[in-house]
Amino acid sequence: xxxxxxxxxxxxxxxPVLEISDLSVELSIGGxxxxxxxxxxxTIQRGEVLGLVGESGSGKSxxxxxxxxxxxxxxxxxxxxxxxxxxxxLGKSEQALNRLRARSVALVFQNPTSYLNxxxxxxxxxxxxxxxNPELLEAAGGRTRRREAWxxxxxxxxxxxxxxxxxxxxxxxxxxxGGMQQRVVIAMALVRQPDLVIADEITTALDVTVQAQILSxxxxxxxxxxxxxxxxxxxMGIVAQLADRVVVMYSGSVVESSDVRTLFKSPRHPYSxxxxxxxxxxxxxxxxxxxxxxxxxxxxxxxxxxxxxxxxPDAFDQCSRxxxxxxxxxxxxxVACHLYxxxxxxx
Amino acid sequence: xxxxxxSIRRSTVATTGAALFVAIFVTGAVAPLxxxxxxxxxxxxxxRLLPPSARHWFxxxxxxxxxxxxxxxxxxxxxxxxxxxxxxxxxxxTVLGAVAGLVNRLDEPIMRATDVFLSIPSLVLAMAxxxxxxxxxxxxxxxxxxxxWPIYCRLMRGQVLSEKQKPYVKSLRTLGVGPARMIFLxxxxxxxxxxxxxxxxxxxxxxxxxxALSYIGFGPGPYVPEWGSLVAAGQTYIFxxxxxxxxxGVAIFLTSLSLNLVGDWARDVFDPRLxx
Amino acid sequence: MGLLSYVARRLALxxxxxxGVSMVVxxxxxxxxxxxPLAAYIAPGLPMSADALASLRRQLHLDEPLPLQYVxxxxxxxxxxxxxxxxxxxxxxxxxxxxxxxxxxxxxxxVLLSTALGIPAGIVAAxxxxxxxxxxxxxxxxxxxxxxxxxxxxILQLVFFYYMGQLGLxxxxxxxxxxxxxxxxxxxxxxxxxxxxxxxxxxxxAFFGSALRHxxxxxxxxxLISLAAVVRIMRAxxxxxxxxxxxxxxxxxxxxxxxxxxxHALRNAITPVLTTAGTTLGILLGGAVVVETVxxxxxxxxxxxxxxxxxxxxxxxxxxxxxxxxxxxxNLVVDLLYAVVDPRVRY
Numbered sequence: 001x002x003x004x005x006x007x008x009x010x011x012x013x014x015x016p017v018l019e020i021s022d023l024s025v026e027l028s029i030g031g032x033x034x035x036x037x038x039x040x041x042x043t044i045q046r047g048e049v050l051g052l053v054g055e056s057g058s059g060k061s062x063x064x065x066x067x068x069x070x071x072x073x074x075x076x077x078x079x080x081x082x083x084x085x086x087x088x089x090l091g092k093s094e095q096a097l098n099r100l101r102a103r104s105v106a107l108v109f110q111n112p113t114s115y116l117n118x119x120x121x122x123x124x125x126x127x128x129x130x131x132x133n134p135e136l137l138e139a140a141g142g143r144t145r146r147r148e149a150w151x152x153x154x155x156x157x158x159x160x161x162x163x164x165x166x167x168x169x170x171x172x173x174x175x176x177x178g179g180m181q182q183r184v185v186i187a188m189a190l191v192r193q194p195d196l197v198i199a200d201e202i203t204t205a206l207d208v209t210v211q212a213q214i215l216s217x218x219x220x221x222x223x224x225x226x227x228x229x230x231x232x233x234x235x236m237g238i239v240a241q242l243a244d245r246v247v248v249m250y251s252g253s254v255v256e257s258s259d260v261r262t263l264f265k266s267p268r269h270p271y272s273x274x275x276x277x278x279x280x281x282x283x284x285x286x287x288x289x290x291x292x293x294x295x296x297x298x299x300x301x302x303x304x305x306x307x308x309x310x311x312x313p314d315a316f317d318q319c320s321r322x323x324x325x326x327x328x329x330x331x332x333x334x335v336a337c338h339l340y341x342x343x344x345x346x347x
Numbered sequence: 348x349x350x351x352x353x354s355i356r357r358s359t360v361a362t363t364g365a366a367l368f369v370a371i372f373v374t375g376a377v378a379p380l381x382x383x384x385x386x387x388x389x390x391x392x393x394x395r396l397l398p399p400s401a402r403h404w405f406x407x408x409x410x411x412x413x414x415x416x417x418x419x420x421x422x423x424x425x426x427x428x429x430x431x432x433x434x435x436x437x438x439x440x441t442v443l444g445a446v447a448g449l450v451n452r453l454d455e456p457i458m459r460a461t462d463v464f465l466s467i468p469s470l471v472l473a474m475a476x477x478x479x480x481x482x483x484x485x486x487x488x489x490x491x492x493x494x495x496w497p498i499y500c501r502l503m504r505g506q507v508l509s510e511k512q513k514p515y516v517k518s519l520r521t522l523g524v525g526p527a528r529m530i531f532l533x534x535x536x537x538x539x540x541x542x543x544x545x546x547x548x549x550x551x552x553x554x555x556x557x558x559a560l561s562y563i564g565f566g567p568g569p570y571v572p573e574w575g576s577l578v579a580a581g582q583t584y585i586f587x588x589x590x591x592x593x594x595x596g597v598a599i600f601l602t603s604l605s606l607n608l609v610g611d612w613a614r615d616v617f618d619p620r621l622x623x
Numbered sequence: 624m625g626l627l628s629y630v631a632r633r634l635a636l637x638x639x640x641x642x643g644v645s646m647v648v649x650x651x652x653x654x655x656x657x658x659x660p661l662a663a664y665i666a667p668g669l670p671m672s673a674d675a676l677a678s679l680r681r682q683l684h685l686d687e688p689l690p691l692q693y694v695x696x697x698x699x700x701x702x703x704x705x706x707x708x709x710x711x712x713x714x715x716x717x718x719x720x721x722x723x724x725x726x727x728x729x730x731x732x733x734v735l736l737s738t739a740l741g742i743p744a745g746i747v748a749a750x751x752x753x754x755x756x757x758x759x760x761x762x763x764x765x766x767x768x769x770x771x772x773x774x775x776x777x778i779l780q781l782v783f784f785y786y787m788g789q790l791g792l793x794x795x796x797x798x799x800x801x802x803x804x805x806x807x808x809x810x811x812x813x814x815x816x817x818x819x820x821x822x823x824x825x826x827x828x829a830f831f832g833s834a835l836r837h838x839x840x841x842x843x844x845x846x847l848i849s850l851a852a853v854v855r856i857m858r859a860x861x862x863x864x865x866x867x868x869x870x871x872x873x874x875x876x877x878x879x880x881x882x883x884x885x886x887h888a889l890r891n892a893i894t895p896v897l898t899t900a901g902t903t904l905g906i907l908l909g910g911a912v913v914v915e916t917v918x919x920x921x922x923x924x925x926x927x928x929x930x931x932x933x934x935x936x937x938x939x940x941x942x943x944x945x946x947x948x949x950x951x952x953x954n955l956v957v958d959l960l961y962a963v964v965d966p967r968v969r970y
Contacts, residue, residue: 471908475648479655479939551768596778599771600769603769
């Protein structure tokens with residue numbers, strides 16, 4: 001299924017690699033079910049990089065885990081649909097989900113040190129992926145599968161620009177630096193030639209210089225292996241650098257989605273505007289950093305109406321009464337905000 | 348929801364355990380008042396090794412004594428020893444542990460001594476001590492206190508050290524609360540709960556250890572009923588009169604089970620590391 | 624830091640702990656308030672003149688100050704002079720060493736049994752947390768620690784030797800290490816002193832069978848002492864590991880549960896069980912006193928129990944010192960093995 005769609009993917013009537021619509025997820029907190037995702041929707045086309053941004057706790061990671069069927073035990077899907085290459089993911093059996101994770105969707109997480117198994121070598125942790133995908137070893141050419149898997153693991157390390165991959169493959173994770181560890185996890189994602197890579201805050205735990213290296217690696221991989229990437233971050237700077245389109249989330253729902261250039265030029269939702277202002281700008285030689293005032297509401301006690309209204313500079317009476325509908329403003333741009341209902345406000 | 352169900356189930360189990368223990372405790376407390384001492388002294392060779400019946404619920408032993416009375420009377424001694432041993436160890440251990448945690452100069456020597464004690468298996472050390480002191484129940488109890496305090500000492504010291512780091516201690520200090528007042532009114536009460544949470548399970552463990560030591564020869568002799576010695580005495584007639592072993596053993600088992608059920612629950616409730 | 628300096632440091636620590644242990648044992652023997660240390664050296668009821676007592680006191684250096692006595696005591700220990708046991712009618716160290724293999728055979732069998740049963744049970748309980756299997760394992764393990772082992776031993780004899788015999792079913796032996804007839808007609812030449820090993824080395828299968836059958840009941844009774852601890856540690860540690868990030872990454876690779884548990888979780892989760900092996904062995908050697916008495920097993924513990932009945936404190940205290948030393952050494956060996964297996968430990 002996957003390789004067939006991969007080849008036909010370039011056709012004009014492209015089925016999106018990922019299409020999430022109206023996804024609602026609930027969390028059990030203190031014996032009560034709390035709505036954590038509220039009708040989230042997003043679409044990624046082949047070869048596209050979609051930035052998913054928002055503060056921590058906005059539901060970005062929960063969205064990512066839902067796609068791979070990896071929601072924690074205290075979470076459940078309450079509605080909606082997740083289609084991967086046109087095929088519904090929700091309701092799949094655990095076995096089918098394992099197939100999907102083994103081949104189609106790969107995740108890269110925040111802190112590589114804690115996500116690599118301390119007692120297995122780098123090579124063992126990459127090579128085991130081939131056990132699940134023997135078809136990736138077609139070119140075995142007389143070599144045993146095991147040796148071919150090992151050889152391809154080394155190649156994967158080379159692809160993510162790890163120096164001296166023949167030696168690193170034998171190392172244990174604790175012998176590598178954080179940046180190298182994250183490259184290893186990225187290599188694990190790439191060896192399966194997945195349809196979709198989900199990168200969840202993958203540079204947050206790293207030093208600034210290492211961050212820059214990982215980001216330029218991603219930019220390079222976009223060109224070389226035509227990565228389809230769901231890039232989850234709270235950092236608008238990273239979005240500007242890598243993403244084609246962007247989806248802004250706040251407190252469990254999508255507040256605005258648009259292509260990157262348009263959003264940076266003219267953000268519509270007040271939250272998007274505020275988020276853009278958190279990006280440090282060079283202002284007369286000084287770096288200015290303006291955090292958003294207030295804090296995200298607790299999921300257990302969300303405000304009525306628009307969840308952003310207590311922090312919104314433009315809030316008016318409507319905002320605390322009703323949840324805003326999603327409005328398609330321009331082609332390719334959706335905003336959920338009362339300001340734009342019935343053309344109430346124009347630029 | 349499942350988690351809640353499990354915790355409800357767990358607390359019912361703990362309640363059952365507590366009820367069982369209270370019943371055994373009351374039996375032990377009341378038995379010497381209700382059962383005449385002559386039951387232990389009077390030997391009736393005509394009624395030797397009778398099987399359980401309406402007259403003798405647990406049968407009779409090789410002296411023709413009513414086993415039910417002996418097992419009930421033994422509850423008194425066994426519980427008294429197990430409870431006082433744990434109380435004594437708790438007292439010695441927590442005081443030493445608190446001192447180690449509060450007085451820097453004494454920390455190192457106390458903890459090294461604790462390490463040494465913990466590196467010797469406690470049953471074996473208790474054997475040595477009781478053997479040198481001479482065979483008696485009292486010496487056995489002293490020996491058991493001697494080997495049981497270090498675990499409380501280590502636990503208490505850890506508690507005190509982590510409590511000292513907490514912000515409220517600093518803020519109280521800036522408010523001018525003196526060290527003595529601080530320790531006794533604030534630090535100690537907060538540290539004591541996790542330490543005490545161990546106690547029920549430890550009473551069960553000491554009870555079993557004591558019965559075992561008593562079984563191998565530290566027991567009080569045939570005229571003082573004690574569960575471990577009753578089992579030892581009955582072992583001679585195991586194929587003829589198995590009830591002599593079965594009933595005292597069941598008594599030990601039920602008592603220790605009740606304490607372990609309560610202890611398991613107490614550990615879940617009071618041990619902050621296991622709380623999720 | 625390398626392995627060698629780690630070993631050196633651990634050996635120095637071993638010396639210090641043994642010094643501490645010898646102090647405690649010396650204090651027990653000579654420093655107990657209200658006890659004349661001379662009493663331990665005289666058979667009760669043996670008439671001795673005051674002169675004879677005084678000269679014995681001098682001979683044993685009991686008239687010297689305590690610190691000096693301690694020096695004599697340790698010097699004697701190091702020379703192998705641990706005192707004379709009335710019960711065994713031979714020097715304490717010889718008596719203990721002669722019975723060591725029997726105890727080792729029993730304790731090792733019990734360790735193997737309790738790990739073979741306890742580790743899988745702990746894993747199953749963790750994987751099925753709060754479900755029926757978990758509750759069952761917890762109930763069984765709580766019941767297990769509540770059993771007085773000496774009593775359980777007698778009940779096992781009653782059931783598997785007496786009642787099964789009455790019903791004409793095959794029985795298991797209830798006393799000793801070996802069948803009397805076999806020991807007479809087809810004895811083995813002792814090499815290691817471990818019957819199972821020696822009989823296999825000399826190819827005496829009938830002897831092996833008899834030794835194995837004799838081992839079943841005592842080792843099962845003894846294993847129960849540590850079984851509950853193994854289950855509890857394994858369950859807690861497995862639950863802890865399953866919460867780790869690297870397990871989530873392993874799941875995101877599409878690995879089946881079995882692979883995740885066996886390859887990724889088990890190696891990390893089993894270390895607490897292994898590192899407590901020394902302590903477990905100490906508990907088992909304590910339990911061996913009781914179990915050996917119940918089953919007339921000719922080991923060190925059985926001898927020590929006889930020593931108690933004879934007021935032979937020199938023997939009992941010697942046994943304590945011997946067991947404590949064993950436990951300290953085993954702890955060291957376990958730690959060293961662990962440092963070889965997991966290089967992170969040395970740092």
